[in-house]
Amino acid sequence: MNRPGFIQDQLELKLLILYITARLSQPIPYETLWDLTLCDTAIDYFEFTECLTDLVRTEHLIIDIDDLYTITEKGLRNSKICQSTLPYSVRVRCDTNVKACNRRMSLEQQVQASHSPRDNGTFTVSLNLTDDMGSVLALNAMVITEDMAKDVEKRFLENPQQLYQKVLDVLLAPEEEEIETKD
Incomplete structure (x- = not known):
């Protein structure tokens, strides 16, 4: 045929x-x-x-x-x-x-997100980013509703590098200089 x-x-x-x-x-x-x-x-x-x-x-x-x-x-x-x-x-x-x-x-495999309910009715969102060497970012965050948890997961899965970069930006930002006040 x-x-x-x-x-x-x-x-x-x-x-x-x-x-x-x-x-x-x-x-x-x-x-x-x-x-x-x-x-x-x-x-x-x-x-x-x-x-x-x-x-x-x-x-x-x-x-x-x-x-x-x-x-x-x-x-x-x-x-x-x-x-x-x-x-x-x-x-x-x-x-x-x-x-x-x-x-x-x-x-x-390198980008994973999940959520689970907590005893008080809120949810824990777990976000994980790995590479060939191991964990790059592991973050657990509490959110109020399951819809929020799903939204956080979706956004993370769409662009995990953005969250990683923003977390580093906050953690590595220079400390603000204290302003001295005169009495």
């Missing part, structure tokens, strides 16, 4: 899935893997699901307790051996998409 796109059969689709998962920096959910696989117009959802299930069954991929997919050593070996059979243009698109996905996942 000839169809549009470069991926023409299930074997090529399995190789594409292995190619993608071999380049990911961490386990990913089904939906993300499906999105990354859509780099070719010939990909069919049901065929993708069937191939993914078969790759798990044959132990090329594993699914963890959180339903995240990870490539196995067997999958890595087979991907490495067969990657050159995938069309170059498909590999280039995959590499670009996977690189962006890895960046996004890294940022999500």
Whole structure:
């Protein structure tokens, strides 16, 4: 069967899935893997699901307790051996998409925000910013309502560097000179 796109059969689709998962920096959910696989117009959802299930069954991929997919050593070996059979243009698109996905996942790991209720009805918002060396900023703040907590989380997740810079600006600002008063 000839169809549009470069991926023409299930074997090529399995190789594409292995190619993608071999380049990911961490386990990913089904939906993300499906999105990354859509780099070719010939990909069919049901065929993708069937191939993914078969790759798990044959132990090329594993699914963890959180339903995240990870490539196995067997999958890595087979991907490495067969990657050159995938069309170059498909590999280039995959590499670009996977690189962006890895960046996004890294940022999500480095920037975290959550909130929890307190006994008095207020909420504690926890904001954390890390890098490769460890914690950069860890801040717990009390807010009055859950809506405020959600707003603080949203703003922090959108621009964590801004909060970090403002906190440093306040902490590193020169002390104001005391004004002497004469009696």
